Amino acid sequence: MDDHLYLSRRQSIMLLEFDGSRTRELLVMANPTVTGVPAVPAALERARETSLPVLRRAIATLHPDLAAVAGYHCGLTDQHGRPVTAGGGGKMLRPALVLLSARTTETPARTSPSEAVVAGAGAVQLVHEFSLLHDDIMDRDRTRRGRATAWTVYGTDTALLAGDVVMALAISMLGDHPPAAAALAEAVVCLCAGQAEDLALGTRSAVTVADWERMATGKTGALIAASCRVGALLGGGDDGIATALSDIGEHLGLAFQAVDDWLGIWGNSAATGKPVGADIAARKRSLPITATLSTPGAASQTLAAILDTPGNLTVGDIAEAIAALDHANAGEFTRHHAQRHTTHIRTALGALDLPPEVRRDWDDLVTFLTTRTT
Amino acid sequence: MDDHLYLSRRQSIMLLEFDGSRTRELLVMANPTVTGVPAVPAALERARETSLPVLRRAIATLHPDLAAVAGYHCGLTDQHGRPVTAGGGGKMLRPALVLLSARTTETPARTSPSEAVVAGAGAVQLVHEFSLLHDDIMDRDRTRRGRATAWTVYGTDTALLAGDVVMALAISMLGDHPPAAAALAEAVVCLCAGQAEDLALGTRSAVTVADWERMATGKTGALIAASCRVGALLGGGDDGIATALSDIGEHLGLAFQAVDDWLGIWGNSAATGKPVGADIAARKRSLPITATLSTPGAASQTLAAILDTPGNLTVGDIAEAIAALDHANAGEFTRHHAQRHTTHIRTALGALDLPPEVRRDWDDLVTFLTTRTT
Numbered sequence: 001m002d003d004h005l006y007l008s009r010r011q012s013i014m015l016l017e018f019d020g021s022r023t024r025e026l027l028v029m030a031n032p033t034v035t036g037v038p039a040v041p042a043a044l045e046r047a048r049e050t051s052l053p054v055l056r057r058a059i060a061t062l063h064p065d066l067a068a069v070a071g072y073h074c075g076l077t078d079q080h081g082r083p084v085t086a087g088g089g090g091k092m093l094r095p096a097l098v099l100l101s102a103r104t105t106e107t108p109a110r111t112s113p114s115e116a117v118v119a120g121a122g123a124v125q126l127v128h129e130f131s132l133l134h135d136d137i138m139d140r141d142r143t144r145r146g147r148a149t150a151w152t153v154y155g156t157d158t159a160l161l162a163g164d165v166v167m168a169l170a171i172s173m174l175g176d177h178p179p180a181a182a183a184l185a186e187a188v189v190c191l192c193a194g195q196a197e198d199l200a201l202g203t204r205s206a207v208t209v210a211d212w213e214r215m216a217t218g219k220t221g222a223l224i225a226a227s228c229r230v231g232a233l234l235g236g237g238d239d240g241i242a243t244a245l246s247d248i249g250e251h252l253g254l255a256f257q258a259v260d261d262w263l264g265i266w267g268n269s270a271a272t273g274k275p276v277g278a279d280i281a282a283r284k285r286s287l288p289i290t291a292t293l294s295t296p297g298a299a300s301q302t303l304a305a306i307l308d309t310p311g312n313l314t315v316g317d318i319a320e321a322i323a324a325l326d327h328a329n330a331g332e333f334t335r336h337h338a339q340r341h342t343t344h345i346r347t348a349l350g351a352l353d354l355p356p357e358v359r360r361d362w363d364d365l366v367t368f369l370t371t372r373t374t
Numbered sequence: 375m376d377d378h379l380y381l382s383r384r385q386s387i388m389l390l391e392f393d394g395s396r397t398r399e400l401l402v403m404a405n406p407t408v409t410g411v412p413a414v415p416a417a418l419e420r421a422r423e424t425s426l427p428v429l430r431r432a433i434a435t436l437h438p439d440l441a442a443v444a445g446y447h448c449g450l451t452d453q454h455g456r457p458v459t460a461g462g463g464g465k466m467l468r469p470a471l472v473l474l475s476a477r478t479t480e481t482p483a484r485t486s487p488s489e490a491v492v493a494g495a496g497a498v499q500l501v502h503e504f505s506l507l508h509d510d511i512m513d514r515d516r517t518r519r520g521r522a523t524a525w526t527v528y529g530t531d532t533a534l535l536a537g538d539v540v541m542a543l544a545i546s547m548l549g550d551h552p553p554a555a556a557a558l559a560e561a562v563v564c565l566c567a568g569q570a571e572d573l574a575l576g577t578r579s580a581v582t583v584a585d586w587e588r589m590a591t592g593k594t595g596a597l598i599a600a601s602c603r604v605g606a607l608l609g610g611g612d613d614g615i616a617t618a619l620s621d622i623g624e625h626l627g628l629a630f631q632a633v634d635d636w637l638g639i640w641g642n643s644a645a646t647g648k649p650v651g652a653d654i655a656a657r658k659r660s661l662p663i664t665a666t667l668s669t670p671g672a673a674s675q676t677l678a679a680i681l682d683t684p685g686n687l688t689v690g691d692i693a694e695a696i697a698a699l700d701h702a703n704a705g706e707f708t709r710h711h712a713q714r715h716t717t718h719i720r721t722a723l724g725a726l727d728l729p730p731e732v733r734r735d736w737d738d739l740v741t742f743l744t745t746r747t748t
Contacts, residue, residue, distance in 0.1 A: 062563070062567070063570040063571065065573070065574055066566060066570050134535070134538060137531075137534065138531040138534065157511075157512040157573055158570070158573060160508060160511065160534060161512070161569055161570055161573070163538075164504075164508060164537075164538070164566050165562070165563055165566035165570075167538070167541070167542070168541070168545075168559050168560075168562035168563045168566065169563055171542075171555075172556060172559035172560050175552070175555075175560075178549070178552035178555070181552070181555060181556070182546060182549035182555070185545040185546035185549065185555075186546050186549075188538070188539070188542035188546075189542045189543055189546060192437070192535055192539035192542065193436070193437035193440065195535055196437040196440050196532070196539075197437065199439070199532060
């Protein structure tokens with residue numbers, strides 16, 4: 001049966017079925033040889049508690065049709081507008097960085113974040129949600145965070161418009177904090193440039209790691225860097241600390257994206273919410289794929305040939321592509337690339353004079369983001 | 375030959391052909407009984423001269439793929455990226471209102487606009503261009519200002535992304551002028567609400583003039599009002615004058631939209647750049663259509679029946695719809711509606727203490743916008 005396939009990956013073992021157009025998981029189980037999935041750090045938990053009410057309040061001010069899409073997309077409501085009680089939505093990494101960067105700069109230390117910092121946390125998350133709403137339309141992705149994407153539920157037009165309004169809302173939430181608002185608007189410009197780079201790389205085989213880095217700097221680095229800058233500014237930090245934290249954020253964004261790209265091929269599909277081999281099926285120029293394609297040799301040729309195959313890729317194609325990536329040590333390369341950025345971050349954090357509990361939160365966050373499995 | 379039709383409208387006489395899915399103009403000639411097309415006022419000419427270089431410079435800072443789309447869409451370049459020398463692009467109404475509102479508030483009067491005001495003029499035009507880029511995608515419009523729409527040339531994804539980046543760029547251009555930037559971001563939120571209202575009205579027959587007014591206040595009024603506010607603030611005006619001018623802008627937006635809706639049915643297609651009967655073919659809930667549908671009677675029933683016809687409307691359907699609108703005096707109603715807003719504007723301008731040359735520019739602009747034929 002050439003349309004069924006067993007895959008044994010780092011985190012999981014799965015049986016796949018291919019129905020002619022997409023793969024379906026028949027069975028996914030945790031790989032019993034793997035233990036020690038890192039716990040979600042406190043900074044992300046706190047960010048979720050702080051941000052969800054802000055998102056809820058901000059979205060409630062929108063036109064009801066757009067509020068419905070935004071609320072659904074952000075995981076606050078289901079598609080009938082009913083509140084989702086279990087914590088839906090994203091990881092809240094960007095709000096966590098706003099809160100943590102604010103705590104890094106605030107003197108004296110506050111016991112709870114200021115109203116401005118809370119607004120900043122909500123605003124960066126909304127910009128992230130805007131980009132996901134539009135990316136899902138552009139990439140024709142049908143699932144996101146384990147749910148149907150907004151455009152598949154509400155139609156492309158309304159999802160597009162909801163993305164627009166969510167972005168403008170985010171910037172206007174920082175109206176009383178001009179430098180933070182300006183940083184956010186500039187991040188959106190970079191984010192769009194990164195997405196343009198992504199579209200331009202498209203299905204080209206002649207790609208380099210530098211292309212990937214430029215794309216990821218815009219697509220992921222810019223908003224994560226801006227989250228740190230916004231938090232630092234709203235916490236009362238000067239330009240010096242805002243720039244230092246923004247630099248940390250940019251490297252964190254690149255490490256995060258490298259890990260994301262690793263998970264997009266070797267991750268546990270049940271945990272990440274992405275179909276197995278999705279990045280290969282989508283012929284995405286992710287870091288392992290880019291690194292393999294840009295290194296002359298048999299693996300590069302095999303991978304390029306598979307990715308150039310017209311029509312949908314079969315489960316066999318995807319398995320062969322993963323074998324080529326494994327042969328080229330692309331997983332290790334990708335992990336190492338993330339590690340290089342992580343080392344830069346650790347050094348930069350080491351140079352800052354931080355209260356012990358703030359340092360611990362930074363360390364935990366960096367560790368989690370670079371060792372995460374979802 | 376029931377697929378050919380002569381239409382004699384106010385500004386033109388035309389022979390139409392219907393190919394089964396869309397109307398094509400075989401012949402359009404000026405209606406010789408009409409004379410005296412109003413001249414373009416100086417304020418719009420100046421706004422074009424001032425704004426085009428700002429747009430060019432701002433767009434040049436974008437990712438090249440997005441700059442190409444934005445430049446094409448704004449009428450600065452053709453689809454091969456070659457500069458368009460003859461004045462392409464829009465009417466530059468919004469930049470004109472920034473410049474004029476700044477002149478209304480500046481003391482002492484300046485001989486040329488400040489750098490901030492020039493940036494404001496460019497920024498409001500870019501927000502307008504963002505909304506057109508996205509509206510054209512949502513409405514599947516294939517022509518705009520007599521050219522192929524950006525999404526038909528560059529694809530939906532790139533056009534969508536270009537819209538995003540142009541909006542963020544516009545707001546970040548006003549980074550040094552926080553209240554103006556905030557006004558612009560808030561206008562985008564309202565603009566999206568108006569577009570959501572437009573999508574919601576969709577093809578409903580149960581619509582009222584109040585529905586139209588709410589939609590137009592968001593879709594057209596908000597950005598025109600914001601243009602006046604941005605100009606007033608950048609000219610150094612206080613909140614009082616900024617709010618007075620913003621109110622004038624909102625009414626101007628509604629008068630402008632009413633005239634636009636009139637032109638969408640009775641305008642000279644060769645001059646407006648819109649296909650004849652486009653607003654009917656698109657079943658758009660424009661003011662004459664909304665007014666007719668909401669007034670019980672034979673015209674309303676005929677129009678509703680035509681607009682409810684499944685599939686593409688024929689030239690015969692469109693002609694019959696125009697006859698129903700004419701029967702309901704919808705053209706006169708629409709003109710009168712515009713006139714009511716114009717009267718409000720004239721009264722509000724009358725209450726302001728304006729230098730004679732500034733008053734003349736306001737008067738000329740209002741006259742042109744409410745008597746325009748394109």
